[in-house]
Amino acid sequence: MTGPRGTTPAVAGPPPRRGRLGRWRDQALALGWLVVVWNLLWGEVNWANLAGGLLVGGAVLLFFPLPPVTFGxxxxxxxxxxxxxxxxxxxxxxxxxxxxxxxxxxxxxxxxxxxxxxxxxxxxxxxxxxxxxxxxxxxxxxxxxxxxxxxxxxxxxxxxxxxxxxxxxxxxxxxxxxxxxxxxxxxxxxxxxxxxxxxxxx
Incomplete structure:
Protein backbone atom coordinates (compact mmCIF):
# COMPACT_ATOMS: atom_id res chain seq x y z
CA MET A 1 0.00 0.00 0.00
CA THR A 2 1.50 3.34 -1.01
CA GLY A 3 1.66 6.31 1.32
CA PRO A 4 0.95 9.96 0.60
CA ARG A 5 2.48 11.54 -2.45
CA GLY A 6 4.93 13.63 -0.44
CA THR A 7 6.21 10.66 1.58
CA THR A 8 9.57 9.38 0.29
CA PRO A 9 11.37 7.50 3.13
CA ALA A 10 10.07 4.13 1.96
CA VAL A 11 11.79 4.44 -1.45
CA ALA A 12 15.08 5.93 -0.29
CA GLY A 13 16.86 2.64 0.35
CA PRO A 14 17.05 0.69 -2.98
CA PRO A 15 19.33 2.99 -5.08
CA PRO A 16 22.56 2.23 -3.12
CA ARG A 17 21.98 -1.50 -3.55
CA ARG A 18 21.48 -1.09 -7.29
CA GLY A 19 24.63 1.03 -7.35
CA ARG A 20 26.62 -1.75 -5.70
CA LEU A 21 25.14 -4.31 -8.06
CA GLY A 22 26.00 -2.05 -10.99
CA ARG A 23 29.61 -1.78 -9.84
CA TRP A 24 29.86 -5.56 -9.44
CA ARG A 25 28.37 -6.00 -12.89
CA ASP A 26 30.89 -3.56 -14.40
CA GLN A 27 33.76 -5.35 -12.65
CA ALA A 28 32.53 -8.72 -13.92
CA LEU A 29 32.21 -7.33 -17.46
CA ALA A 30 35.72 -5.87 -17.30
CA LEU A 31 37.09 -9.18 -16.01
CA GLY A 32 35.35 -11.04 -18.83
CA TRP A 33 36.86 -8.78 -21.48
CA LEU A 34 40.32 -9.12 -19.90
CA VAL A 35 39.98 -12.91 -20.07
CA VAL A 36 38.96 -12.67 -23.74
CA VAL A 37 41.92 -10.41 -24.55
CA TRP A 38 44.29 -12.72 -22.65
CA ASN A 39 43.17 -15.73 -24.71
CA LEU A 40 43.39 -13.74 -27.95
CA LEU A 41 46.94 -12.73 -27.11
CA TRP A 42 47.89 -16.39 -26.52
CA GLY A 43 46.07 -17.39 -29.71
CA GLU A 44 44.39 -20.41 -28.13
CA VAL A 45 41.42 -20.99 -25.84
CA ASN A 46 41.97 -23.72 -23.25
CA TRP A 47 41.46 -24.25 -19.54
CA ALA A 48 44.96 -23.06 -18.66
CA ASN A 49 44.55 -19.81 -20.59
CA LEU A 50 41.09 -19.24 -19.10
CA ALA A 51 42.45 -19.74 -15.57
CA GLY A 52 45.46 -17.55 -16.34
CA GLY A 53 43.20 -14.85 -17.76
CA LEU A 54 41.06 -14.90 -14.62
CA LEU A 55 44.12 -14.61 -12.39
CA VAL A 56 45.77 -11.85 -14.43
CA GLY A 57 42.50 -9.97 -14.94
CA GLY A 58 41.66 -10.20 -11.23
CA ALA A 59 45.13 -8.94 -10.30
CA VAL A 60 44.84 -6.02 -12.75
CA LEU A 61 41.45 -4.98 -11.38
CA LEU A 62 42.65 -5.37 -7.77
CA PHE A 63 46.08 -3.72 -7.87
CA PHE A 64 45.60 -1.30 -10.77
CA PRO A 65 42.03 -0.03 -10.42
CA LEU A 66 40.87 1.98 -13.39
CA PRO A 67 38.36 4.83 -13.32
CA PRO A 68 34.84 3.41 -13.15
CA VAL A 69 33.50 2.61 -16.61
CA THR A 70 29.75 2.27 -16.55
CA PHE A 71 27.95 -0.09 -18.86
CA GLY A 72 24.56 1.22 -19.85
Missing part, protein backbone atom coordinates in the same frame (compact mmCIF):
# COMPACT_ATOMS: atom_id res chain seq x y z
CA UNK A 73 24.14 -0.90 -22.95
CA UNK A 74 22.50 -4.21 -23.71
CA UNK A 75 24.13 -7.42 -24.88
CA UNK A 76 22.81 -8.54 -28.28
CA UNK A 77 23.93 -12.13 -29.00
CA UNK A 78 23.34 -12.02 -32.77
CA UNK A 79 25.24 -8.74 -33.21
CA UNK A 80 28.00 -10.12 -30.99
CA UNK A 81 28.25 -13.15 -33.26
CA UNK A 82 28.43 -10.88 -36.32
CA UNK A 83 31.23 -8.92 -34.66
CA UNK A 84 33.14 -12.12 -33.85
CA UNK A 85 32.81 -13.47 -37.40
CA UNK A 86 33.93 -10.18 -38.95
CA UNK A 87 36.79 -9.86 -36.48
CA UNK A 88 37.98 -13.40 -37.23
CA UNK A 89 37.80 -12.75 -40.98
CA UNK A 90 39.79 -9.51 -40.68
CA UNK A 91 42.32 -11.22 -38.41
CA UNK A 92 43.00 -13.98 -40.94
CA UNK A 93 43.06 -11.60 -43.93
CA UNK A 94 45.41 -9.12 -42.22
CA UNK A 95 47.69 -11.92 -41.01
CA UNK A 96 48.04 -13.26 -44.56
CA UNK A 97 48.71 -9.74 -45.86
CA UNK A 98 51.45 -9.09 -43.28
CA UNK A 99 52.95 -12.54 -43.96
CA UNK A 100 53.09 -11.78 -47.69
CA UNK A 101 54.87 -8.50 -46.98
CA UNK A 102 57.37 -10.27 -44.72
CA UNK A 103 58.39 -12.86 -47.34
CA UNK A 104 58.27 -10.63 -50.43
CA UNK A 105 61.89 -9.98 -51.46
CA UNK A 106 62.96 -6.35 -51.65
CA UNK A 107 59.54 -4.95 -50.76
CA UNK A 108 59.48 -2.04 -48.31
CA UNK A 109 56.00 -1.21 -47.05
CA UNK A 110 55.09 2.40 -46.36
CA UNK A 111 53.38 3.20 -43.09
CA UNK A 112 51.16 6.11 -42.15
CA UNK A 113 49.66 7.62 -39.01
CA UNK A 114 45.98 8.54 -39.17
CA UNK A 115 43.45 10.01 -36.75
CA UNK A 116 39.96 8.53 -36.46
CA UNK A 117 37.33 10.30 -34.36
CA UNK A 118 34.79 7.85 -32.99
CA UNK A 119 31.12 8.71 -32.93
CA UNK A 120 30.53 7.31 -29.41
CA UNK A 121 33.35 8.74 -27.24
CA UNK A 122 32.60 6.77 -24.06
CA UNK A 123 35.45 5.18 -22.13
CA UNK A 124 34.09 1.68 -22.75
CA UNK A 125 33.71 2.16 -26.49
CA UNK A 126 37.15 3.77 -26.79
CA UNK A 127 38.74 0.86 -24.94
CA UNK A 128 36.93 -1.88 -26.86
CA UNK A 129 37.45 -0.29 -30.27
CA UNK A 130 41.13 0.41 -29.60
CA UNK A 131 41.67 -3.16 -28.39
CA UNK A 132 39.89 -4.72 -31.37
CA UNK A 133 41.79 -2.55 -33.86
CA UNK A 134 45.17 -3.23 -32.21
CA UNK A 135 44.69 -7.00 -32.27
CA UNK A 136 44.47 -7.01 -36.08
CA UNK A 137 47.99 -7.26 -37.62
CA UNK A 138 49.07 -4.19 -39.56
CA UNK A 139 47.42 -1.61 -37.29
CA UNK A 140 48.70 -0.26 -33.98
CA UNK A 141 47.16 2.28 -31.64
CA UNK A 142 49.73 5.00 -30.88
CA UNK A 143 47.64 7.37 -28.81
CA UNK A 144 44.09 7.84 -27.59
CA UNK A 145 42.59 11.29 -26.99
CA UNK A 146 39.91 10.70 -24.39
CA UNK A 147 38.50 14.24 -24.53
CA UNK A 148 37.75 14.21 -28.26
CA UNK A 149 37.28 10.44 -28.63
CA UNK A 150 40.03 10.22 -31.25
CA UNK A 151 42.25 7.22 -31.98
CA UNK A 152 45.68 7.78 -33.53
CA UNK A 153 46.88 4.63 -35.22
CA UNK A 154 49.76 3.46 -37.38
CA UNK A 155 48.73 1.64 -40.54
CA UNK A 156 51.12 -0.65 -42.40
CA UNK A 157 51.49 -0.79 -46.19
CA UNK A 158 49.71 2.32 -47.48
CA UNK A 159 49.99 3.45 -51.09
CA UNK A 160 47.86 6.58 -51.17
CA UNK A 161 44.79 8.43 -49.88
CA UNK A 162 42.50 5.54 -50.80
CA UNK A 163 44.30 3.23 -48.35
CA UNK A 164 44.05 5.84 -45.58
CA UNK A 165 40.34 6.26 -46.24
CA UNK A 166 39.86 2.49 -46.16
CA UNK A 167 41.71 2.26 -42.82
CA UNK A 168 39.44 4.93 -41.32
CA UNK A 169 36.35 3.17 -42.66
CA UNK A 170 37.50 -0.15 -41.16
CA UNK A 171 38.02 1.46 -37.75
CA UNK A 172 34.60 3.10 -37.79
CA UNK A 173 33.05 -0.17 -38.97
CA UNK A 174 34.61 -1.92 -35.97
CA UNK A 175 33.12 0.74 -33.69
CA UNK A 176 29.70 0.32 -35.32
CA UNK A 177 29.75 -3.47 -34.84
CA UNK A 178 30.80 -3.09 -31.19
CA UNK A 179 27.99 -0.62 -30.50
CA UNK A 180 25.50 -2.93 -32.20
CA UNK A 181 26.70 -5.78 -29.97
CA UNK A 182 26.87 -4.08 -26.57
CA UNK A 183 25.80 -0.43 -26.96
CA UNK A 184 22.78 1.37 -25.58
CA UNK A 185 19.78 2.30 -27.69
CA UNK A 186 20.92 5.94 -27.89
CA UNK A 187 24.43 4.91 -28.96
CA UNK A 188 22.99 2.54 -31.54
CA UNK A 189 20.87 5.31 -33.04
CA UNK A 190 23.95 7.51 -33.19
CA UNK A 191 26.07 5.10 -35.23
CA UNK A 192 23.13 4.13 -37.46
CA UNK A 193 22.09 7.70 -38.23
CA UNK A 194 25.63 8.90 -38.96
CA UNK A 195 27.16 7.44 -42.13
CA UNK A 196 30.74 6.19 -41.89
CA UNK A 197 31.91 8.94 -44.23
CA UNK A 198 30.86 11.58 -41.72
CA UNK A 199 33.59 10.42 -39.35
CA UNK A 200 36.30 10.52 -42.02
CA UNK A 201 38.67 13.44 -42.14
CA UNK A 202 41.07 14.03 -45.03
Missing amino acids: GRLRPWALLVFAVNFGTELVSASLHVARIAVQPGYRPRGAIIAVQLRVPTDLNLALTAEAVSLVPGTLILELDRDSGTLYLHVLDTHGPADLTAARERTLAVERRIIRAVGSAAELRRVQSDPVERGIRP
Whole structure:
Protein backbone atom coordinates (compact mmCIF):
# COMPACT_ATOMS: atom_id res chain seq x y z
CA MET A 1 0.00 0.00 0.00
CA THR A 2 1.50 3.34 -1.01
CA GLY A 3 1.66 6.31 1.32
CA PRO A 4 0.95 9.96 0.60
CA ARG A 5 2.48 11.54 -2.45
CA GLY A 6 4.93 13.63 -0.44
CA THR A 7 6.21 10.66 1.58
CA THR A 8 9.57 9.38 0.29
CA PRO A 9 11.37 7.50 3.13
CA ALA A 10 10.07 4.13 1.96
CA VAL A 11 11.79 4.44 -1.45
CA ALA A 12 15.08 5.93 -0.29
CA GLY A 13 16.86 2.64 0.35
CA PRO A 14 17.05 0.69 -2.98
CA PRO A 15 19.33 2.99 -5.08
CA PRO A 16 22.56 2.23 -3.12
CA ARG A 17 21.98 -1.50 -3.55
CA ARG A 18 21.48 -1.09 -7.29
CA GLY A 19 24.63 1.03 -7.35
CA ARG A 20 26.62 -1.75 -5.70
CA LEU A 21 25.14 -4.31 -8.06
CA GLY A 22 26.00 -2.05 -10.99
CA ARG A 23 29.61 -1.78 -9.84
CA TRP A 24 29.86 -5.56 -9.44
CA ARG A 25 28.37 -6.00 -12.89
CA ASP A 26 30.89 -3.56 -14.40
CA GLN A 27 33.76 -5.35 -12.65
CA ALA A 28 32.53 -8.72 -13.92
CA LEU A 29 32.21 -7.33 -17.46
CA ALA A 30 35.72 -5.87 -17.30
CA LEU A 31 37.09 -9.18 -16.01
CA GLY A 32 35.35 -11.04 -18.83
CA TRP A 33 36.86 -8.78 -21.48
CA LEU A 34 40.32 -9.12 -19.90
CA VAL A 35 39.98 -12.91 -20.07
CA VAL A 36 38.96 -12.67 -23.74
CA VAL A 37 41.92 -10.41 -24.55
CA TRP A 38 44.29 -12.72 -22.65
CA ASN A 39 43.17 -15.73 -24.71
CA LEU A 40 43.39 -13.74 -27.95
CA LEU A 41 46.94 -12.73 -27.11
CA TRP A 42 47.89 -16.39 -26.52
CA GLY A 43 46.07 -17.39 -29.71
CA GLU A 44 44.39 -20.41 -28.13
CA VAL A 45 41.42 -20.99 -25.84
CA ASN A 46 41.97 -23.72 -23.25
CA TRP A 47 41.46 -24.25 -19.54
CA ALA A 48 44.96 -23.06 -18.66
CA ASN A 49 44.55 -19.81 -20.59
CA LEU A 50 41.09 -19.24 -19.10
CA ALA A 51 42.45 -19.74 -15.57
CA GLY A 52 45.46 -17.55 -16.34
CA GLY A 53 43.20 -14.85 -17.76
CA LEU A 54 41.06 -14.90 -14.62
CA LEU A 55 44.12 -14.61 -12.39
CA VAL A 56 45.77 -11.85 -14.43
CA GLY A 57 42.50 -9.97 -14.94
CA GLY A 58 41.66 -10.20 -11.23
CA ALA A 59 45.13 -8.94 -10.30
CA VAL A 60 44.84 -6.02 -12.75
CA LEU A 61 41.45 -4.98 -11.38
CA LEU A 62 42.65 -5.37 -7.77
CA PHE A 63 46.08 -3.72 -7.87
CA PHE A 64 45.60 -1.30 -10.77
CA PRO A 65 42.03 -0.03 -10.42
CA LEU A 66 40.87 1.98 -13.39
CA PRO A 67 38.36 4.83 -13.32
CA PRO A 68 34.84 3.41 -13.15
CA VAL A 69 33.50 2.61 -16.61
CA THR A 70 29.75 2.27 -16.55
CA PHE A 71 27.95 -0.09 -18.86
CA GLY A 72 24.56 1.22 -19.85
CA GLY A 73 24.14 -0.90 -22.95
CA ARG A 74 22.50 -4.21 -23.71
CA LEU A 75 24.13 -7.42 -24.88
CA ARG A 76 22.81 -8.54 -28.28
CA PRO A 77 23.93 -12.13 -29.00
CA TRP A 78 23.34 -12.02 -32.77
CA ALA A 79 25.24 -8.74 -33.21
CA LEU A 80 28.00 -10.12 -30.99
CA LEU A 81 28.25 -13.15 -33.26
CA VAL A 82 28.43 -10.88 -36.32
CA PHE A 83 31.23 -8.92 -34.66
CA ALA A 84 33.14 -12.12 -33.85
CA VAL A 85 32.81 -13.47 -37.40
CA ASN A 86 33.93 -10.18 -38.95
CA PHE A 87 36.79 -9.86 -36.48
CA GLY A 88 37.98 -13.40 -37.23
CA THR A 89 37.80 -12.75 -40.98
CA GLU A 90 39.79 -9.51 -40.68
CA LEU A 91 42.32 -11.22 -38.41
CA VAL A 92 43.00 -13.98 -40.94
CA SER A 93 43.06 -11.60 -43.93
CA ALA A 94 45.41 -9.12 -42.22
CA SER A 95 47.69 -11.92 -41.01
CA LEU A 96 48.04 -13.26 -44.56
CA HIS A 97 48.71 -9.74 -45.86
CA VAL A 98 51.45 -9.09 -43.28
CA ALA A 99 52.95 -12.54 -43.96
CA ARG A 100 53.09 -11.78 -47.69
CA ILE A 101 54.87 -8.50 -46.98
CA ALA A 102 57.37 -10.27 -44.72
CA VAL A 103 58.39 -12.86 -47.34
CA GLN A 104 58.27 -10.63 -50.43
CA PRO A 105 61.89 -9.98 -51.46
CA GLY A 106 62.96 -6.35 -51.65
CA TYR A 107 59.54 -4.95 -50.76
CA ARG A 108 59.48 -2.04 -48.31
CA PRO A 109 56.00 -1.21 -47.05
CA ARG A 110 55.09 2.40 -46.36
CA GLY A 111 53.38 3.20 -43.09
CA ALA A 112 51.16 6.11 -42.15
CA ILE A 113 49.66 7.62 -39.01
CA ILE A 114 45.98 8.54 -39.17
CA ALA A 115 43.45 10.01 -36.75
CA VAL A 116 39.96 8.53 -36.46
CA GLN A 117 37.33 10.30 -34.36
CA LEU A 118 34.79 7.85 -32.99
CA ARG A 119 31.12 8.71 -32.93
CA VAL A 120 30.53 7.31 -29.41
CA PRO A 121 33.35 8.74 -27.24
CA THR A 122 32.60 6.77 -24.06
CA ASP A 123 35.45 5.18 -22.13
CA LEU A 124 34.09 1.68 -22.75
CA ASN A 125 33.71 2.16 -26.49
CA LEU A 126 37.15 3.77 -26.79
CA ALA A 127 38.74 0.86 -24.94
CA LEU A 128 36.93 -1.88 -26.86
CA THR A 129 37.45 -0.29 -30.27
CA ALA A 130 41.13 0.41 -29.60
CA GLU A 131 41.67 -3.16 -28.39
CA ALA A 132 39.89 -4.72 -31.37
CA VAL A 133 41.79 -2.55 -33.86
CA SER A 134 45.17 -3.23 -32.21
CA LEU A 135 44.69 -7.00 -32.27
CA VAL A 136 44.47 -7.01 -36.08
CA PRO A 137 47.99 -7.26 -37.62
CA GLY A 138 49.07 -4.19 -39.56
CA THR A 139 47.42 -1.61 -37.29
CA LEU A 140 48.70 -0.26 -33.98
CA ILE A 141 47.16 2.28 -31.64
CA LEU A 142 49.73 5.00 -30.88
CA GLU A 143 47.64 7.37 -28.81
CA LEU A 144 44.09 7.84 -27.59
CA ASP A 145 42.59 11.29 -26.99
CA ARG A 146 39.91 10.70 -24.39
CA ASP A 147 38.50 14.24 -24.53
CA SER A 148 37.75 14.21 -28.26
CA GLY A 149 37.28 10.44 -28.63
CA THR A 150 40.03 10.22 -31.25
CA LEU A 151 42.25 7.22 -31.98
CA TYR A 152 45.68 7.78 -33.53
CA LEU A 153 46.88 4.63 -35.22
CA HIS A 154 49.76 3.46 -37.38
CA VAL A 155 48.73 1.64 -40.54
CA LEU A 156 51.12 -0.65 -42.40
CA ASP A 157 51.49 -0.79 -46.19
CA THR A 158 49.71 2.32 -47.48
CA HIS A 159 49.99 3.45 -51.09
CA GLY A 160 47.86 6.58 -51.17
CA PRO A 161 44.79 8.43 -49.88
CA ALA A 162 42.50 5.54 -50.80
CA ASP A 163 44.30 3.23 -48.35
CA LEU A 164 44.05 5.84 -45.58
CA THR A 165 40.34 6.26 -46.24
CA ALA A 166 39.86 2.49 -46.16
CA ALA A 167 41.71 2.26 -42.82
CA ARG A 168 39.44 4.93 -41.32
CA GLU A 169 36.35 3.17 -42.66
CA ARG A 170 37.50 -0.15 -41.16
CA THR A 171 38.02 1.46 -37.75
CA LEU A 172 34.60 3.10 -37.79
CA ALA A 173 33.05 -0.17 -38.97
CA VAL A 174 34.61 -1.92 -35.97
CA GLU A 175 33.12 0.74 -33.69
CA ARG A 176 29.70 0.32 -35.32
CA ARG A 177 29.75 -3.47 -34.84
CA ILE A 178 30.80 -3.09 -31.19
CA ILE A 179 27.99 -0.62 -30.50
CA ARG A 180 25.50 -2.93 -32.20
CA ALA A 181 26.70 -5.78 -29.97
CA VAL A 182 26.87 -4.08 -26.57
CA GLY A 183 25.80 -0.43 -26.96
CA SER A 184 22.78 1.37 -25.58
CA ALA A 185 19.78 2.30 -27.69
CA ALA A 186 20.92 5.94 -27.89
CA GLU A 187 24.43 4.91 -28.96
CA LEU A 188 22.99 2.54 -31.54
CA ARG A 189 20.87 5.31 -33.04
CA ARG A 190 23.95 7.51 -33.19
CA VAL A 191 26.07 5.10 -35.23
CA GLN A 192 23.13 4.13 -37.46
CA SER A 193 22.09 7.70 -38.23
CA ASP A 194 25.63 8.90 -38.96
CA PRO A 195 27.16 7.44 -42.13
CA VAL A 196 30.74 6.19 -41.89
CA GLU A 197 31.91 8.94 -44.23
CA ARG A 198 30.86 11.58 -41.72
CA GLY A 199 33.59 10.42 -39.35
CA ILE A 200 36.30 10.52 -42.02
CA ARG A 201 38.67 13.44 -42.14
CA PRO A 202 41.07 14.03 -45.03
